[in-house]
Amino acid sequence: MRVLFVALLLVFASGSGKVAGASGAKGSRFVCTAVPAGADLSCPVEATNRVQSTSPQEEELRNTIIQLREIILQQKETIVSQQGTIKELNSKLARCEADAKSRGSARRKDYSKNTMGDLPRDPTESVEQLGKTMQSLKDRLESLEQLRSNTSGGPFPSELRDLLKRRLSDLESQLLTRVAELEEEKSQLYNETTAHRQRTENTLNSLLERITELEKSNNAFKSPEDFKVSLPLRTNYLYGRIKKSLPEMYAFTVCMWLKSSASPGIGTPFSYGVPGQANEIVLIEWGNSPMELLVNDKVAQLPLSVSDGRWHHICITWTTRDGFWEAYQDGERLGTGENLAPWHPIKPGGVIILGQEQDIVGGRFDATQAFVGELSHFNMWDRVLRPIDISAMANCSAYMPGNMVPWVDSNVEVFGGATKAALEICEDRLFDS
Numbered sequence: 001m002r003v004l005f006v007a008l009l010l011v012f013a014s015g016s017g018k019v020a021g022a023s024g025a026k027g028s029r030f031v032c033t034a035v036p037a038g039a040d041l042s043c044p045v046e047a048t049n050r051v052q053s054t055s056p057q058e059e060e061l062r063n064t065i066i067q068l069r070e071i072i073l074q075q076k077e078t079i080v081s082q083q084g085t086i087k088e089l090n091s092k093l094a095r096c097e098a099d100a101k102s103r104g105s106a107r108r109k110d111y112s113k114n115t116m117g118d119l120p121r122d123p124t125e126s127v128e129q130l131g132k133t134m135q136s137l138k139d140r141l142e143s144l145e146q147l148r149s150n151t152s153g154g155p156f157p158s159e160l161r162d163l164l165k166r167r168l169s170d171l172e173s174q175l176l177t178r179v180a181e182l183e184e185e186k187s188q189l190y191n192e193t194t195a196h197r198q199r200t201e202n203t204l205n206s207l208l209e210r211i212t213e214l215e216k217s218n219n220a221f222k223s224p225e226d227f228k229v230s231l232p233l234r235t236n237y238l239y240g241r242i243k244k245s246l247p248e249m250y251a252f253t254v255c256m257w258l259k260s261s262a263s264p265g266i267g268t269p270f271s272y273g274v275p276g277q278a279n280e281i282v283l284i285e286w287g288n289s290p291m292e293l294l295v296n297d298k299v300a301q302l303p304l305s306v307s308d309g310r311w312h313h314i315c316i317t318w319t320t321r322d323g324f325w326e327a328y329q330d331g332e333r334l335g336t337g338e339n340l341a342p343w344h345p346i347k348p349g350g351v352i353i354l355g356q357e358q359d360i361v362g363g364r365f366d367a368t369q370a371f372v373g374e375l376s377h378f379n380m381w382d383r384v385l386r387p388i389d390i391s392a393m394a395n396c397s398a399y400m401p402g403n404m405v406p407w408v409d410s411n412v413e414v415f416g417g418a419t420k421a422a423l424e425i426c427e428d429r430l431f432d433s
Contacts, residue, residue, distance in 0.1 A: 057171050224408040225401070228376040228423040231355040234267065236365040237416035240354035242378070244405055246272065249346040251319040252404070253385045254283070255328075255393060257425050260373025261309030264288050267371035270378065273358040274350035281346065283316065284357055286369055293318070293325060295341040302327040303335040311425065313394040317384045320344055326384075331394030333387060352405065354378065355418065376425050380405035396426035 229240045260266040265285040272281040282294035291302045293316055304327055306312040315328040323342035327335045351358070354375065356365040379402030392398035401407065414420055 055171075057167070057174070061167050224410070225377060225399070225406075226422060226424050227409055227420050228374050228425075229354060229412065229414060230374050230419045230421060231371055233417070234262065234367055234370045234372050235416065236356070236367040236370060238370065238418045239356040239365065239415055240418055241362075241413045241415065242352035242354070242405055243411050243413060245349055245351065246346060246380070246404055247382070248348045249382045249404070250321075251317075251382065251384050252281070252346060253315060253317045253381045253383065253390075254281075254379075255313070255315040255385075255390065255402075256375055256378040257311055257313050258306060258371075258373060258375040259309065259311045260307055260371065262372035263307060266291075266307050266373060268355065268357040268369050269371050269375055270352060270354050271357050272346075272350050272352050273361045274347040275361055277347065278358045278360055280350055282357060284369060293327075293340070295323070295346075296344045298323075298341040300325055300337050300340045304329050315385070315390045315393075319384055320346075328387075328390050328394070331391035333390075352380075354412075376423055377407045378405065379407050 231238045231240075254270070256269065258266075258269055264287050267286070268282065268284045270281075270283055271279070274280045277296060279294045279297040283291070284294070285291040285307070289301075291304045291306075293300045293302055295318060302316070304314060306314065306329065313328075313330050315326075317326040317328075318324070318340065320341075320343050322338045323340040323344075324338045325336065325340050326333055351362040353362070353365075355371040357369040358364065359366065379400070381402050382404050385400075389398070389400060393400060405411070409420070412420065
């Protein structure tokens, strides 16, 4: 155990060097400085601060090493004391050998006073015994010094190396265990996430299938255009939306069937807004004002009256050339005008809303401007239709789907409680009349 303690002391001691042996022996030895018993053996404050954040295992190992170092310092003092004893024994041995030579080989009965304490009084026996003792002490001292040399300049002693290996093995085992736990948690989390995603996708697929089935059952119209959109309340959340947008246009014709008895004013049958201009095209009857057509936020009043609760066919035409416009009701042209946003092309990429006036593109509706009633066969062309074509549609003698916006079930969405229902417009119109 003393070998282990001295080795540990020399591992952590700093400032040691090799000097000539005190007894004049050949070779190099290590001279260690004794530390007073009450001296502070703790690490400097800076070192202490650096290890405050160590793990509990490292802290335990550090405390064990500090305790071993204290024990080793005590063993160092013992070694120094033993070196003094050896020196004294060497001196006595030299005196005994000199005395033996001067007196010859004769044995004396009356010996002088014992100067070796409890050693034998026979000089011959004393020399032999002292030689053995001296050799034993020298061997022990050389072993200690050799161990000190090996420890300070070479590898750790086997006992310390085994201790450190065990500590490192324990730390490595704990680390591997923690890594395995983290890997297990990661695997479980991944499996749970994958399962949750799969469940979500299955639920969404089921909902989509159900929605498709409902759409097929509800939209079993005789033909794709035989339906109507109902907007029964004056709110800011009931509306329809055309899925298609418009290209840049230099003329247009808009036709539709509508039915309303709302007052004052039927509201906004449709509006088209583009980025930077929410009122690119608007048809509105608001309050006690007549029906108006807005193009690029410019206004023209139309001589139309459709608030009697019956189905009416209306068409509006416009061209950028001189801003010329026409207004038709039930196949008859009731008014014309010009200078409505002349030479302004209709901007592309906007949103067509049925039943609401847009303050921003696709939203910010005002309930007081909402359309109340039913509408159908909303079609739009990028040209001015002939009066004969408009009259044929109004009399149900011909049907012309719009080349820009055709009235088909798949092209119209409803929101906020607005509904789509089957309608054969010409039969329903004859029943109304």
